[in-house]
Amino acid sequence: MSASFKDEFEQQGYTVARGLFGTDEVERLREHYMVLRRRGSYDGDAVGVQAGSRDPLRRYPRMAQMHRWDELSLQWLIDDRLERVLTEMLGRAPYAVQTMLYFKPPGSRGQALHQDNFYLKAEPGTCVAAWMALDPVDESNGCLSVVPGSHRWPILCTEKADTSVSFTDVTVPLPDAGDVRDAVPVVMEPGDVLFFHGALVHGSAPNVTSDRFRRALIGHYIEGAAEQVAEYYHPALRMDGSPLELAVAEGGGACGEWVETPDGPVAAMTGMHTVSRKHE
Numbered sequence: 001m002s003a004s005f006k007d008e009f010e011q012q013g014y015t016v017a018r019g020l021f022g023t024d025e026v027e028r029l030r031e032h033y034m035v036l037r038r039r040g041s042y043d044g045d046a047v048g049v050q051a052g053s054r055d056p057l058r059r060y061p062r063m064a065q066m067h068r069w070d071e072l073s074l075q076w077l078i079d080d081r082l083e084r085v086l087t088e089m090l091g092r093a094p095y096a097v098q099t100m101l102y103f104k105p106p107g108s109r110g111q112a113l114h115q116d117n118f119y120l121k122a123e124p125g126t127c128v129a130a131w132m133a134l135d136p137v138d139e140s141n142g143c144l145s146v147v148p149g150s151h152r153w154p155i156l157c158t159e160k161a162d163t164s165v166s167f168t169d170v171t172v173p174l175p176d177a178g179d180v181r182d183a184v185p186v187v188m189e190p191g192d193v194l195f196f197h198g199a200l201v202h203g204s205a206p207n208v209t210s211d212r213f214r215r216a217l218i219g220h221y222i223e224g225a226a227e228q229v230a231e232y233y234h235p236a237l238r239m240d241g242s243p244l245e246l247a248v249a250e251g252g253g254a255c256g257e258w259v260e261t262p263d264g265p266v267a268a269m270t271g272m273h274t275v276s277r278k279h280e
């Protein structure tokens, strides 16, 4: 295995493993989740399915924590290939805490810039995402966009997001008042997996195509050194699928706000988060 996953992850806060899963596997997963979605609603869905809604995200709401009731999702979450890259990047095997499936049909809003460890509160260390494309993803259908190097920033205080382009209502500010359009789009093919650090600022723009879904299967992990994670993510699983007990991380705590200095903007820990929410 190339040492560059670790180098890139440390330097940029993310790395892409191209073609980690094969075309047949991806096709099977894509079809599997479409069948599940058509069948109804499940624990963990963002909202219930509303087949006649004008909002595409209501017709195809995001699924979460499928591995708790779906064997295929569990086997993907703890797959050896994901474990190998994660272990190389982090220096030891992680624990798995979440699966998510975004359908993002044509015309869907995106998701404002955010940092995952704001929600997971993994400590010590951080969380890491494995974001696998199930379709070709690019700027038109709202691929993931990232701010390289932002994994070195603290967890920032959140602000109100523009809900005409984001289905979530909070975002994090960039130092120069930029938004998701200033982040770097990560163009990917089905089966490519983007790994990224829990403090990396990322999000996605709307899917402006008229005919292309942007489906993605996501696993969230916490570093093997972590002793706590927010309640929603319990039980954490070892990479052999066995559960382990960790402490529950509480909400709140200090957060970074951009302040101007003669050397440029610096994220000072002047703010205070007061709410604990599950991952948005």
Ligand SMILES: O=C(O)CCC(=O)C(=O)O
Pocket: 102, 110, 111, 116, 129, 131, 143, 144, 202, 203, 204, 216, 218, 280
């Ligand atoms: O896929 C997206 O558009 C957003 C996903 C995301 O931000 C995440 O998994 O943390």
